[in-house]
Amino acid sequence: MSPQEQAETGPQTPVQSVWTRPRAGREQPALSRDQIVAEALRLLDSDGIDALSMRKLGTRLGAGATSLYRHVANKDELIELAIDEIYGEIEIPRSTDPATWRADATGCAQSLRATMLRHPWIASVLGEMGMSYLGPNAMRLAEFLLALFTRAGLPTAEADQAASTLVAYVTGMATSEAAYLNVLARSGHTEQQYVESLWPTAEQAAESYPHLREGYAEQRGKDPRTARDENFQYGLDRVLDGLETRIIH
Amino acid sequence: MSPQEQAETGPQTPVQSVWTRPRAGREQPALSRDQIVAEALRLLDSDGIDALSMRKLGTRLGAGATSLYRHVANKDELIELAIDEIYGEIEIPRSTDPATWRADATGCAQSLRATMLRHPWIASVLGEMGMSYLGPNAMRLAEFLLALFTRAGLPTAEADQAASTLVAYVTGMATSEAAYLNVLARSGHTEQQYVESLWPTAEQAAESYPHLREGYAEQRGKDPRTARDENFQYGLDRVLDGLETRIIH
């Protein structure tokens, strides 16, 4: 008797068998918050923010959708946990030398950007998650930057402003890059192909804007990936230049 | 015979009357794309991004939900139109004097921030809308900044990078502020009340981070609104300082 035939006896009189009867003991190490967040991250990274639904996540974990709510208050909280998880990927220099503040800040900023671009879906949620900066990993980053600028010689209040400035620049830049990577991913093309296919539209939109047209013309033919890297680095250097004027007297 | 009684005759034999019979001629000036975007903006500004649904929007316009699709391809496109609409609110200085580039950039940056904070829901969508910078008003802003830095003496390619840097800083700062304003609005309290109620949580989260604790202690008691304004201005000045090093030789 196959399992199918058993199933066909109908739901009124469910026939118990090895296949249908739940095993003694929880079969899985059960569900845990960490496991849920980890799987959510996998789903987000591979398919983007729209692909994350509680049902799909539950299925992936071999669980029902509503089981997740025993470990997580709601979807937003799950996303905040995921956000802090990726904050944890940011490399924070171990240096405590005041003289290397600029190199340390540069490394941290580059790592922050790289992390955001590795998980471009965060761009879609940073704007609605007001509390994400309270997560432990986010605080670790804030503490590091605050210490860095304090060591470099700024008073506490100004060190805070300097850190905000740096983070605002990096997240601003990375957010717009990530938004672009999101639509790029949806297009299914390579970055080269996508940029090429976008040219006519962009040129038409810039028709009556001479400076924009010239800017476009100048960028055409460049490798878009390295152009993005250079743009980021240019702005980062300028921001640090600006902060440096307040550090070196 | 009241309209209700007529209605109770059932859907099989609908009784026509003055009340139920459609009027001759389109009663309304019909639906237009501009009208739809305008009403969407009202809804977004008053109730936030989650409150925008096609059905609710249709009802507000006295139309069915799916009628909107005659004028707008889908919800995302509607939001892109709304975004560009608010880009149109940004004040762009008319000056063409190279000497005032810094004042002009400051004014434009402040207006960009103010506009984003007046419509905090854009923070929730900037990260998913990759094409919003192709809208006419967004291009107008880009053209202005490009012209500004070109006039100030930068070559085209660098003027482009300078404009990106400035915009990244402003949007980064405004995005995190807007995210905060979003949760503030949901809390239903004033900013003062909200900050006060957040203190214990924040202090607990910062427990093992000495610099953060000191930073918090220093900010306590300040008016949060003016503190935000000052933080923004500080970073803006630093970013412009950094760009200035490339302009003045």
Next chain:
DNA sequence: CGGCGATGCGCACACTGTACGCAAGAGAGA
């Protein structure tokens, strides 16, 4: 063994975006 708290899950509800096809008005041509 008895019960108790923690956990998983089926069901249900209210709601979402939007594809499809019908109907009715507007304008054009005969």
Next chain:
DNA sequence: TCTCTCTTGCGTACAGTGTGCGCATCGCCG
């Protein structure tokens, strides 16, 4: 004036969504 096409509105329907509720079952503790 009659018809024929094009545009516009909308009712219905489908395949989802987040999540509240209550039941069944587990491991553990007395």
